[in-house]
Amino acid sequence: AQTVTQSQPEMSVQEAETVTLSCTYDTSESDYYLFWYKQPPSRQMILVIRQEAYKQQNATENRFSVNFQKAAKSFSLKISDSQLGDAAMYFCAYRSRGGADGLTFGKGTHLIIQP
Amino acid sequence: KAGVTQTPRYLIKTRGQQVTLSCSPISGHRSVSWYQQTPGQGLQFLFEYFSETQRNKGNFPGRFSGRQFSNSRSEMNVSTLELGDSALYLCASSLVSGGGGNNEQFFGPGTRLTVL
Numbered sequence: 001a002q003t004v005t006q007s008q009p010e011m012s013v014q015e016a017e018t019v020t021l022s023c024t025y026d027t028s029e030s031d032y033y034l035f036w037y038k039q040p041p042s043r044q045m046i047l048v049i050r051q052e053a054y055k056q057q058n059a060t061e062n063r064f065s066v067n068f069q070k071a072a073k074s075f076s077l078k079i080s081d082s083q084l085g086d087a088a089m090y091f092c093a094y095r096s097r098g099g100a101d102g103l104t105f106g107k108g109t110h111l112i113i114q115p
Numbered sequence: 116k117a118g119v120t121q122t123p124r125y126l127i128k129t130r131g132q133q134v135t136l137s138c139s140p141i142s143g144h145r146s147v148s149w150y151q152q153t154p155g156q157g158l159q160f161l162f163e164y165f166s167e168t169q170r171n172k173g174n175f176p177g178r179f180s181g182r183q184f185s186n187s188r189s190e191m192n193v194s195t196l197e198l199g200d201s202a203l204y205l206c207a208s209s210l211v212s213g214g215g216g217n218n219e220q221f222f223g224p225g226t227r228l229t230v231l
Contacts, residue, residue, distance in 0.1 A: 037222075044118070045205065045222040091158065098213055100171050102148050102160030103220065 002027045004094050006106035013082045014114045020067075021077045021109045023092030030054075031097040034068065034075045039108075040088040048090070051075065079111075087113045116142060119208050119223035127229045133194040136226045140187050140208030146170075147189035148220060149181060152203040161204075164189050165212035193228075201230045 004025045013019035025034070036048040051059045051068050058066050063083075067076045079086055092106040120139045128134050140147050149161040160173040164183035181191045187208075193200055207220040 044224050047219055047221075050219070093158075102150070102163055102171055102173060103158075103207075104160070105150075105158035107157045 002029075002032075002094050002096070002101070002104045004092050004104050004106040006090075006092055006109050008109045009107070010110040010112065012112040012114060013079075015082055015084060017082055018078060018080045019082055019111065021079075021090050021092075021111070023075045023077070023106055025073050025075065025092070025094050025104075027073070027094065027096070029096050033095050033097070034066075035093040035095070035103070036064070036066070036075075036077045037091045037093060037105075038086075038088045039091065040085075045091070049077065082113050084113050084115060087111060119206060119221050121204075121206050121223040121226050123226060124224065125227045125229075127231060128196050129231050130196055130198060132196050133192065134196060134228060136191045136193075136204055136206075136228070138189045138191070138206030138208075138223060140189070140206075141221055144208035144210055144221075145187050146209045146212045146218075147183055147187065148207045148209070149189070149191050150205040150207065151175075152205055152225070153201070158205070161191070163212060170212045196230045198230050201228060203227050 032053045034051045038048045039045040049061045049064050063080045065078045089108045091108045093103045122137045146165040148163040152158045163171040167183045178194045183189045203225045205225045206223045209218045209220045
């Protein structure tokens with residue numbers, strides 16, 4: 001079975017600075033997808049960024065980018081120019097191409113933005 | 116286009132009762148997945164329905180069941196409630212089943228179930 005580990009329960013960053021959230025995963029499959037989801041307090045979970053395992057190029061979405069190291073099974077999220085609205089729980093998630101087990105989530109990282 | 120809706124948003128039940136939660140997917144989406152979110156276990160996959168058929172199932176007891184209707188709306192049922200079933204139940208919809216890269220899952224606001 002696949003596992004996703006987020007080793008940072010909580011991170012804090014000053015507004016306008018850059019922060020990196022860590023995620024490692026374990027799988028025996030070669031074709032899969034990785035995701036970062038954001039869950040603001042009392043609000044819906046939304047997709048921040050996705051990465052396809054067969055693509056070597058790291059995904060970017062505006063201020064959000066990932067560092068995908070397939071051999072190391074590492075998938076970190078970098079948030080540049082942090083904003084107050086970035087404060088939320090961030091979940092790293094995995095899904096195989098077949099998706100038989102749905103999304104497998106990490107425990108999450110609580111991101112605090114200091115004004 | 117309206118997002119994923121879940122009803123009710125909050126629910127209080129007592130042990131031994133049963134409960135039914137509802138999820139309406141985004142128009143045009145045919146797949147609905149259910150997840151349980153608790154502080155201790157985090158987010159865990161319950162099951163996925165596509166075209167009225169259960170396609171995938173997580174590691175939950177048989178007390179947890181679901182179904183999907185022809186309009187893609189889905190219901191989840193938990194029988195003989197236990198204290199440990201207290202959780203936020205999230206529903207997610209997507210165009211089709213499976214983990215394809217463009218098959219993004221859109222989440223609803225969740226139903227907060229409290230079992231007393």
